[in-house]
Amino acid sequence: MKTKILMSATLVSLIALAGCTTSPTNAQIGTATGAVLGGVAGSAITGGGTLGTVGGAAAGAVIGNEVGKKR
16 A cells, blocks of 8 residues: 555656656755655555645645755
8 A cells, every 4th residue: 555655656746747848946846855755754654544644745745845945
């Protein structure tokens, strides 16, 4: 189950980044990376619960966006 979530998140991130016609900004890269890592961490912490995965992805996206803006 965790492998499916990780693969799905990775695939969605790659499709989203590949769909950009211009180079993504650091904030966009940080948001995508943070969402994926946060989703994986949230899933691992909550034992694969959907709420934990979504919550982790949302928190990771916000944190990644902020970190990306500072570069």
